[in-house]
Amino acid sequence: MTALNVAQKILLANAAGGLKQLPAAGQPLEIQFTHTLYQDATGTAAALAFEKMGVDRVKTTSVIVVDHKTLQVGFIDADDHRYLESFSKKYGCWFSRSGNGICHSVFLQDFAAPGKSVIGSDSHTTNAGGMGMLAMGAGGTDVSFAMAGTSYKMEMPEVVQVNLTGALHPGVLAKDVILNVLKVIGIKGNKGICVEYTGPGLKSLNVSDRATICNMGTEGGVAFSIFPSDEITQAYLTGRNRAKDYQPLAADAGATYSRTIAINLSELEPTIALYPRLKGMDKVKDHAGMEIDSVFIGSCTNANYENLARVGELLRGRKVVVDTAIAPGSAAIARQLAAAGYMEIFYAAGVRIMENACSACIGQGFSPSSNGVMLSTSNRNFEGRSGTETAAVHLCSPATCAASAVTGKLTDPRDLFGDNTELAFKLVPPVVDMASYTAPLPPEEAAKVKMHYGPGIAPLPNLDPLPPKLSGEILLKLGNEITTDHIQPAGKYLALRSNADEYAKQATFVQVDKTFSSRAAAVRDAGKHGFIVAGDGYGMGSSREHAGLCPRILGIRAIVAKGFERIHLANLANFGIVAFTFENPADLDTLNQGDAAALDTSSIESGAAKLVVGGREISLKLAQGKEDIPMIRAGGALSLFASQMKA
Ligand code: MIC
Ligand code: SF4
Secondary structure: OOOOOHHHHHHHHOEHHHOOOOOOOOOEEEEOOOEEEEEHHHHHHHHHHHHHOOOOOOOOEEEEEOOOOOOOOOOHHHHHHHHHHHHHHHHOOEEEOOOOEOHHHHHHHHOOOOOOEEEEOOHHHHHHHHHOOEEEEOOHHHHHHHHOOOOEEEEOOEEEEEEEEOOOOOOOOHHHHHHHHHHHHOOOOOOOEEEEEEOHHHHHOOHHHHHHHHHHHHHHOOOOEEOOEOHHHHHHHHHOOOHHHOOOEOOOOOOOOOEEEEEEHHHOOOEEEEOOOOEEEEEHHHOOOOEOOEEEEOOOOOOOHHHHHHHHHHHOOOOOOOEEEEOOOEHHHHHHHHHOOHHHHHHHHOOEEOOOOOHHHHOOOOOOOOOOEEEEOOOOOOOOOOOOOOOEEEEOOHHHHHHHHHHOEOOOHHHHHOOOOOOOOOOOOOOOOHHHEEOOOOHHHHHOOOOOOOOOOOOOOOOOOOOOEEEEEEEEEOOOOOEHHHHOOOHHHHHHHHOHHHHHHHHOOOOOOOOHHHHHHHHHHOOOEEEEEEOOOEOEOOOOOHHHHHHHHOOEEEEEEOOEOHHHHHHHHHOOOEEEEEOOHHHHHHOOOOOEEEEEOOOHHHOEEEEEEOOEEEEEEEOOOHHHHHHHHHOOHHHHHHHHHHO
16 A cells, blocks of 8 residues: 555545545545634625535535624624624534634633544634644635535645754744745745655644644645644544544655755744745744834734733733733633733733734734834735735734834844743643533524624625636736735725725725726726736635626626736636736736737637737636636636525
């Protein structure tokens, strides 16, 4: 029998239909997920899609968490929460209400289990890979189909090994590890790979550290990251009264990988990812002294007990000199911090304690000032994400953030506290409180639940089939690394997630070109079709399917780019937008916004098509899989589903 690595083992264990042997890398593979996760920003649209599927009860362990839209200025957020709560009760899910914590933090602590699999409507669902779980992010429609019991189609990834040796020095944290891994793999073009962590260095990383590392693998665009499940995993689960969920998971002797990256933890230093889009990944000491205006310590990446307790030790008896906020990852973490005395230290240091939610990570409060410089422990620093377009947000570890909050300048924590400062912190028992969730109702009770639809919740639009001939104009020409925050920004627009028409009208590409949505709607209303052309890395970042749905509502039927990121490419197919790459990437230079363009879609099954611009033919390659074509032709996943139901 072939020796398997951990990634291959977990894929095989969760493959649909009792598969005996995995396909070669790049070949189709279907996964039957055991768990699913929705959060409130993507969850309403996903739940509306689930309701259209006519299934009475979810087929997976399904967890729904309110964590993104918790500002509740006006009725819209609260209505969405109520809708999700009623959905959760009606269809048999676990519900975690506002304040209970960030979806990935609560999922890790109370639901993630080694050997199992989760697909979530949030790109950082990968966090649970730290528990030896197959954990992937996807668009909400894909998650809803998985909840309804359908297998998820993906390509068998190549498995890249990151072999860890040595041990981290005090003041160097898991965040520094992943920033250094990202420095090697880059932030785009990794859609066909997954990452497996191996080596003697594993022993110095606890489950929270491992989750931090898997969480931010998403920033590299990899399908998922995974750690083995060992005695450290077992101790974590036992501490949370979940010893029965433990199962060991290790690579077979002689398992092979497509590539190996060697990281010696002892050589790593505090690292900073500069604004925007994780530029730099430099040593903190190379930028030490940079003036800062504010510090945010939170997010699903590293707002865990161990990291925040270390922050507590760094702040003990000190005062912060810049506006500093801490948002614990969950109520359980906040209560553990309180029990250990760290909440008192935070308040005494002058820190603002925020809700146990996404908070400033997604521009839901604590936006920096104009031209401000913020240090943040979160995982993304896309343009405008903080809510302040002119501000720069640099990403670093909680230790670097805490040291810098005390000095008011970017500071290597070892400079403030000494190279040998053991960041030992107080360990108190974790807080386990399953009563903080609403557990799935028994079917008889679930059947009686009445759904709550607030006035801000609009049904999903019906999407028409792809015409055989597209003809219209290039509405937008874009460069490289267009993120989903460029396409469909969050921040103050998050409230519109439950009303896709309005979200499209007000927000699509608003940061790039304020005229886009009205120009696109005019082309659409004239019976023509809009095209977008772009560089490499199109659609990086979030799993938000509105970045596919809203452009589609505005009449975009085809996008041509030098390269696409994985989740977004699937979202485009789910909403009936056909995606192509250039046969010759230099052709992008010859195209301009406003050019009249036409495209014959009648034979895209061949994998090729021509974009006709000013009499010239530009050769294109289909970026989506051929198996996606029926869905794209039908107008999207739900349109295809509806037509199959009728047949
Ligand atoms: C993010 O971190 O960008 C988000 C907000 O959590 C998104 C989901 C969303 O857009 O609602 C993600 O990571 O997928
Ligand atoms: Fe929430 Fe930020 Fe994590 Fe996204 S990255 S789930 S916004 S904390």
